Amino acid sequence: MNSNFDKRNPFTVPDGYFEDFAAKMASMTQTSMPSLPWYKKTKSWVAIAATLSGVLIGAKLLMPVEMASKTVAQQHSVEESYILNQMDEASLANYLCSTDAEGQTSNK
Amino acid sequence: MNGFNEAEWLAKLNSPKHRSAAFGRIVQEYQQPIYWHIRKMVLNHDDANDVMQTTFMKAWSALDSFRGESKISTWLFRIAVNETITFLNSQRNKNSYSTDDIESSMAQNLEADPYFSGDEAQLKFQKAIMKLPDKQRLVFNMKYFDDLKYEEMEEILGTSVGALKASYHHAVKKIEAYLLSEI
Numbered sequence: 001m002n003s004n005f006d007k008r009n010p011f012t013v014p015d016g017y018f019e020d021f022a023a024k025m026a027s028m029t030q031t032s033m034p035s036l037p038w039y040k041k042t043k044s045w046v047a048i049a050a051t052l053s054g055v056l057i058g059a060k061l062l063m064p065v066e067m068a069s070k071t072v073a074q075q076h077s078v079e080e081s082y083i084l085n086q087m088d089e090a091s092l093a094n095y096l097c098s099t100d101a102e103g104q105t106s107n108k
Numbered sequence: 109m110n111g112f113n114e115a116e117w118l119a120k121l122n123s124p125k126h127r128s129a130a131f132g133r134i135v136q137e138y139q140q141p142i143y144w145h146i147r148k149m150v151l152n153h154d155d156a157n158d159v160m161q162t163t164f165m166k167a168w169s170a171l172d173s174f175r176g177e178s179k180i181s182t183w184l185f186r187i188a189v190n191e192t193i194t195f196l197n198s199q200r201n202k203n204s205y206s207t208d209d210i211e212s213s214m215a216q217n218l219e220a221d222p223y224f225s226g227d228e229a230q231l232k233f234q235k236a237i238m239k240l241p242d243k244q245r246l247v248f249n250m251k252y253f254d255d256l257k258y259e260e261m262e263e264i265l266g267t268s269v270g271a272l273k274a275s276y277h278h279a280v281k282k283i284e285a286y287l288l289s290e291i
Binding site: 007008009010011012013014017018021022024025026028029030 | 128131132135136139140143144147148151153157160161164165168223224225226227230231234252253255
């Protein structure tokens, strides 16, 4: 680049401009405070404790329901296979025929 | 930027009690580089003042989105660049002038500007820079006047180092060609 074009700044500002600008910004930011999010307002250990409590309470509320439904389903499956194992094929056929006949009678 | 501990002021920004004072300190620290960067793009002092005010007010209201992943100066420069480009585009849309009209109007304003103290050679140099597209002008000013590293520019502008080097190289060639044609 041509050496005549040095990096001197050809622009100027009014006297005291930067001091005035900083003061103006200070007054503007004091009248319009951006709201801090809750996690920045509270101390970090309080936020961590609150989050952990939430996780523990949530786990306690959800776990029994899920475990109970799993237990009932498992119990039904065990009972069903036990009963089927106890019956011979003839008894099972008789039982199914009688259920079928009862169904037809009631339909009439 | 002596005595400015960025980490210390960043921590104070997160404290409701010290937030306003910390931001004031940051304004004091960065207002001059931000101003000169904007001024070299918009040229006029009043416009530069407006754009800088918008820049700092936007930074103030978006403090919660600043997570300290980049330097405060990088974040402020990024806002300033966006605001400057928005301002230049709005000026063009408002006046619906052609690019040439805008360039000649900016050149005339610069000649009459009481806050331009450059000599004839510097005025010619500014006119040459004005001929560049906005993004190329940004790259040229940041490298030539602000002496920023390409890596810093990459972070501010979101453009790769390779593309920035190419853009700067083209800008220099265009300026040289303009200045030669004016002799």
